[in-house]
Amino acid sequence: MATLVSRRIDWTGIVFAVLLTIAIIGPLLVVGIWAFTNVWRFPSIIPQEFGLRWWSATLARADVWSSISMSLTLASVVTLLSAIICLPAAYAFARLDFPGRDILFFSFLAGHAFPKFGLLVAIAAIFLQLNLIGTFWGVVLIQLVGTLLFMIWIPVAAFQAVDRRMEEAARDVGAGPFRVFWSITLPQAGPTIAAALLLSFVGTFYETEGAWLIGAPQVRTLPVLMISFINNQPVIQFGAVLSVLLWIPSFIALLFARRVVNSGSFARGFGG
Amino acid sequence: MSVLKISSVSKYFPGGTKAVDSFSLDVADGELVCLLGPSGSGKSTLLRMVGGFEDPSSGLITIDGEDITHLPPERRPTGMVFQSHALWTHMNVFDNLAFGLKLRRTGKSEIREKVEAVLDLVGLAGYGERKTHQLSGGQQQRVALARSLVLEPKILLLDEPFASLDQHLRERLREEVRDIQQRLKITTLFVTHGQDEALSMADRIVVMRDGRTEQIDRPDVVYRNPQTPFVAGFIGTMNLIDGEVAHGRFHRAGLSLDLPISDGPAILAMRPEALDLSLADQGQAVVHRVTDYGTHGLVDLDLPEAIRVKAMVDHPDRFSTGQSVNLAPRAVAAFRDGRQVFRS
Numbered sequence: 003m004a005t006l007v008s009r010r011i012d013w014t015g016i017v018f019a020v021l022l023t024i025a026i027i028g029p030l031l032v033v034g035i036w037a038f039t040n041v042w043r044f045p046s047i048i049p050q051e052f053g054l055r056w057w058s059a060t061l062a063r064a065d066v067w068s069s070i071s072m073s074l075t076l077a078s079v080v081t082l083l084s085a086i087i088c089l090p091a092a093y094a095f096a097r098l099d100f101p102g103r104d105i106l107f108f109s110f111l112a113g114h115a116f117p118k119f120g121l122l123v124a125i126a127a128i129f130l131q132l133n134l135i136g137t138f139w140g141v142v143l144i145q146l147v148g149t150l151l152f153m154i155w156i157p158v159a160a161f162q163a164v165d166r167r168m169e170e171a172a173r174d175v176g177a178g179p180f181r182v183f184w185s186i187t188l189p190q191a192g193p194t195i196a197a198a199l200l201l202s203f204v205g206t207f208y209e210t211e212g213a214w215l216i217g218a219p220q221v222r223t224l225p226v227l228m229i230s231f232i233n234n235q236p237v238i239q240f241g242a243v244l245s246v247l248l249w250i251p252s253f254i255a256l257l258f259a260r261r262v263v264n265s266g267s268f269a270r271g272f273g274g
Numbered sequence: 275m276s277v278l279k280i281s282s283v284s285k286y287f288p289g290g291t292k293a294v295d296s297f298s299l300d301v302a303d304g305e306l307v308c309l310l311g312p313s314g315s316g317k318s319t320l321l322r323m324v325g326g327f328e329d330p331s332s333g334l335i336t337i338d339g340e341d342i343t344h345l346p347p348e349r350r351p352t353g354m355v356f357q358s359h360a361l362w363t364h365m366n367v368f369d370n371l372a373f374g375l376k377l378r379r380t381g382k383s384e385i386r387e388k389v390e391a392v393l394d395l396v397g398l399a400g401y402g403e404r405k406t407h408q409l410s411g412g413q414q415q416r417v418a419l420a421r422s423l424v425l426e427p428k429i430l431l432l433d434e435p436f437a438s439l440d441q442h443l444r445e446r447l448r449e450e451v452r453d454i455q456q457r458l459k460i461t462t463l464f465v466t467h468g469q470d471e472a473l474s475m476a477d478r479i480v481v482m483r484d485g486r487t488e489q490i491d492r493p494d495v496v497y498r499n500p501q502t503p504f505v506a507g508f509i510g511t512m513n514l515i516d517g518e519v520a521h522g523r524f525h526r527a528g529l530s531l532d533l534p535i536s537d538g539p540a541i542l543a544m545r546p547e548a549l550d551l552s553l554a555d556q557g558q559a560v561v562h563r564v565t566d567y568g569t570h571g572l573v574d575l576d577l578p579e580a581i582r583v584k585a586m587v588d589h590p591d592r593f594s595t596g597q598s599v600n601l602a603p604r605a606v607a608a609f610r611d612g613r614q615v616f617r618s
Contacts, residue, residue, distance in 0.1 A: 100517040167360035170327055171418075174354045175374030175425060185373070189364040 035243035056239035060247075069227040070247070076138070076213075076223060077206040077251075081144045084202055087146070088153035089195070093183065095154065096161035107158075110151045122215050129216060136220040144212040150201040156201070160194035161187060197259065204255050208248070224248055276338055276351075276428035276461045277303055278324065283333030285319050285485075293319040295485040301429075304459040306452070308472040311482035312508070318433060320482075322394065325354045325431050330547045337428055346515070353422030354431040357440065359414045361406040367393070367417055368402035374425045392424040395454060413442045419451065423458070430455070430462040436471065448475050469509050473497065481505045497618060503609040506543045513549070513583040515542045524608070527577040528558050529601070533608055535616050541609040549585040551603040557598040559583070566590045575599065 016217065036042070037056070042049035060066055094100075095107055125144060126135065134140030164187050172182045188195070210225040218226060228244040278301040285294040294316040301307045309317035322328040324335060324339055324489055326347035330586050337342045368616055371389045380388070393399050396416040406414060415435055422430060435451070436444040455462050472479045473493045481488040481496060481504070489501045500506035517526030519540045524533040524574045526542070533540065551573060559575040562582065571590020575583050585601070587593065608616040 098372060165358065165360060167356045167358050168362055171354070171356060171360040171421070172362070172373070173327075174352070175421065176348045176377040177373075178346075178348055181377070186362055190362075192364070226287070 033242050033245045036238055037246045039239060039242075044082050056237070056243050060240055060243040065222065065227060066224075066244070066247075069222045069224045072222060073207055073224040075078060076141060076145065076221075080142055080204045080206045082200055083142065084146055084149040084153045085199060088150065089157055089188075092154050092157035093161050093187070095158045107154075109242060110154050114151055121214055134217060136218070138217075138221055139173075141213050141217040141221050141223075144216045145206045145209055148212065149206060152198050152201045152205065156198035157191065157195050160191035163194075163209050164190040179209055200255050200259055204252050207251050277340075277462055278303065278429050278463065279334075279336045280320075280324070281334040281336075282331045283320070283323060283335060285316070285323060286331045292485050294323070294330075297482075297485065297487060299480060299487075299490065300461060301397055301461055303461055305477045306455055306462040306464060306475060308476035308479045309463065309465045310467070310469060310472040310479050314484075315482040316485035317467075317480075317482050319485075320432055321433055321463060324429065324463060325352050326350045327354075341456070343548075351427070351428035352431055353425055353427030353428070355415070355418050355422050355435045357434040359418040359435075360472075361414055361417055361421070363406050365406070366402065367398070367404050367406065367409070370401075370406065370417060371421050371424050371587070374421070378419065378425075387455045388424055392420045395423065396420045397450070402501070407541060411439050412447055415439065415447065416450075419454075423454070423460075428461065430460050432464040432468055433463065436466075436468075444471075449595060471604065481508060483508075489618070491543050499614075500543070500607070501614050502612055503541050503543065504612075506607065506609070511546050511584060512542045513542075515544075515581060515583070517542055519608075527550065527579045527581045529577070531603065531606065533606070533616060535608060535610070540615070543607040543609065544583070544603045546584040546586040548603055548605040549583070551575075551585050551587060551599045551602060552602065553592075554598055554600040557600040559599055559601060561593050561595055561597040561599060563595060564593050 038052055038054065039049040040053035040055045041051040095103065100273065119218075122144065125147075129135050129140050129144075134143065168186055168190065169182050172186045173179075177185065208225055210223075210229065213221065213223045214226045217223065222230075224244065225248065228241055228248070231240045233243060280297060280299045282296045282298055283294060284292065287293055297316070297320060298305070309320060310389065311317045311610075319328055323330050325416070326342070326345055326349075330343055333343070334341065334405075337351055342352075362373070365373070368389055371392060372385050375385045375388060389402065390399070393401060396419055398413060398416055398420070401409070401413070401417075403600050407415070415438075419435070432451070436447055439455075448471055464475065468563050471533075473496075476493055479496045480488060480490045483504050489496060489505045491499070491501075496505060497509055500509065500512075503514060506512045515526050517524050517529070518538070519525075519533050519535055520537050522532060522534050524531045524540060524542050524580060529542075531542070533542070554607065558576050562574040562576045565572045565574075571587045571593075573585045573587055573590070573593050575585060577583060583601070593599070605618050607614060607618070
């Protein structure tokens with residue numbers, strides 16, 4: 003039997019969708035066009051000459067390649083360290099009851115509750131005394147702080163969602179507590195934790211203020227390099243090409259996320 | 275060849291609640307004992323203490339004379355089947371069964387042999403490569419049973435294993451589990467709140483209430499000779515009537531029956547199937563409702579003082595709402611101060 007509900011066109015919804023699309027796609031499109039433009043002079047609407055000239059110019063620079071490898075190394079190291087530190091902590095938050103648990107749990111929000119730059123400047127002052135300014139590990143430390151929230155809160159939700167009977171059943175057949183965590187709890191929470199790792203990797207890759215304030219000028223990540231290009235070079239194309247390069251990791255992350263993260267895990271991670 | 279001994283085991287939860295209160299039980303080799311009771315009676319807590327998932331506050335648990343009271347679960351020779359089957363969904367059936375064997379450093383070919391044998395035993399030969407979510411509820415519970423059995427535990431623990439299954443499947447599985455248990459002669463402790471399960475499977479039933487034992491007996495004895503009014507009311511259907519005994523007769527709600535006990539208050543107990551009805555003008559009770567179950571009928575009767583009793587009849591079509599009837603119990607029991615004082 004057919005339903006007799008007439009479908010009305012939701013004009014408000016369509017307007018919002020179109021505006022949102024323009025707001026998101028528009029700038030991306032402009033930057034994308036600039037990256038493949040050789041000549042584009044006012045008042046022409048489309049570039050006079052397309053081409054890959056600025057790509058070869060950008061990729062020929064040694065500082066671009068060193069900053070790409072710096073960014074990848076940094077994001078990998080930070081994500082790995084963050085996992086080693088945060089996953090056991092998240093498990094403790096999810097499964098154990100200890101005094102001050104709730105206050106500690108919400109304290110991770112504190113780093114994100116205040117203006118970030120103020121916090122960074124304060125930390126930079128401390129790092130200066132510790133001789134961490136301009137060092138790789140100084141940048142690692144500052145970026146670790148940024149990943150704490152994701153890497154604690156999302157895995158906590160993931161661990162809480164694991165059926166305790168599964169863990170008990172594993173104890174029952176002879177697995178010790180650590181083996182249970184490794185063979186049962188971690189794989190069960192796997193997809194959601196993979197989402198947290200992705201977020202942490204991509205977040206670190208794009209993090210700019212901390213990396214610039216603590217790392218400059220010795221440690222130059224791709225976003226930091228882009229800032230200096232924008233500030234120092236009169237040529238728009240350098241920045242545009244770097245922007246397109248910067249999209250690559252998030253694009254790969256998205257593809258990966260679609261495969262690894264089954265629907266709902268992301269939402270579960272955020273308590274949805 | 276395994277004997278489970280539970281001696282004066284108690285479990286207090288934080289806040290002082292007594293979940294299990296000085297409980298003792300011996301389970302003989304190859305015996306299946308059912309812990310039966312309403313929720314909150316402590317039966318699950320007791321089972322979890324035997325499995326090592328709860329630490330007893332006091333008391334002693336031994337298996338074949340060996341003290342296991344405070345051992346962690348992984349070091350106990352017990353195998354537990356959980357209510358929610360608790361299969362590891364990221365492994366296939368084979369890996370679920372092989373996990374415990376791998377932890378015991380069993381050889382690959384031996385693992386394969388054992389897993390195939392146990393799958394055959396539970397009627398799931400050839401299901402090894404299936405994912406757990408590709409199985410039906412009954413099959414999942416069979417895999418959970420196989421996961422415990424493959425390790426050849428000394429004591430098998432079943433925690434309401436059929437609770438999530440539908441009625442038909444439940445009946446079939448309990449026959450299967452009973453068959454397997456008898457074939458392997460494995461000592462088994464079984465927790466349930468379903469009296470049908472307990473009556474049909476157990477060698478002995480422990481009726482529990484508020485963390486204590488009400489009665490431990492064979493199923494037929496628990497049914498026919500309940501020692502407390504709680505057991506009488508919990509197992510099967512029982513008409514329980516509070517009344518007074520004076521000069522060897524029980525009085526309440528228009529009833530007057532011979533009851534050769536001393537004067538004082540008493541609870542009269544009559545099974546519906548031991549209650550004869552006869553139509554009568556100005557009878558003791560009025561028919562409230564007649565229910566036909568096909569094999570038999572149940573008649574709900576209103577007595578004075580808002581007391582209702584049930585009687586089982588062979589021919590429900592002989593009775594209808596509003597009729598006046600007389601009751602004649604063929605067998606009664608009587609309780610006083612929580613204990614049985616008379617049985618005919």
